[in-house]
Structures are given as C-alpha cells and as structure tokens.
Amino acid sequence: MAQHVARPTVNTPALPAKLPLSAIAPWAAFFGILMLVLLYFVGAEQGATSVVNGADVHEWVHDARHLLGFPCH
Ligand SMILES: [Zn+2]
Numbered sequence: 001m002a003q004h005v006a007r008p009t010v011n012t013p014a015l016p017a018k019l020p021l022s023a024i025a026p027w028a029a030f031f032g033i034l035m036l037v038l039l040y041f042v043g044a045e046q047g048a049t050s051v052v053n054g055a056d057v058h059e060w061v062h063d064a065r066h067l068l069g070f071p072c073h
Pocket of ligand 1: 062066072073
C-alpha cells in the first residue's frame with residue numbers, strides 16, 4: 001500500500017504582507033532621527049560642538065568612536 005503524502009494543492013510561494021508606505025514613513029523618520037542623534041553623540045560630541053558639559057558622554061562612546069573611525073586623539 002502506497003503512503004499518501006499531503007501536499008498543498010496550490011503551488012504559490014508564501015509572500016510577506018505588503019505594507020503601505022504611509023505606515024512605514026513615521027517609523028522610518030523616527031529611527032532616522034534617532035540614528036542621527038546617536039551618530040552626533042558618537043562622532044561629534046566633543047570640544048567646541050559639545051552639548052553636554054564634561055567628558056562623560058565622550059568617555060561612554062569612546063570605543064564606538066574608534067570603531068567607526070571618527071577622529072579622536
Ligand atoms: Zn579616542
């Protein structure tokens with residue numbers, strides 16, 4: 001007796017649901033701004049452009065600064 005293997009009757013690939021651009025745009029803008037702020041704190045929060053007094057922020061992001069190749073010391 002042959003074994004019966006269940007197979008899908010329609011051979012269509014599974015596709016992800018399409019998201020409208022209007023649903024993605026606010027999140028893209030939010031994370032874009034967040035990344036720019038993070039990039040500022042890693043790359044330029046030092047010396048004349050410093051927003052926060054002291055060297056605390058610089059010390060916290062110091063390794064990331066060197067990892068990303070920003071000039072430091
Ligand atoms: Zn350094």
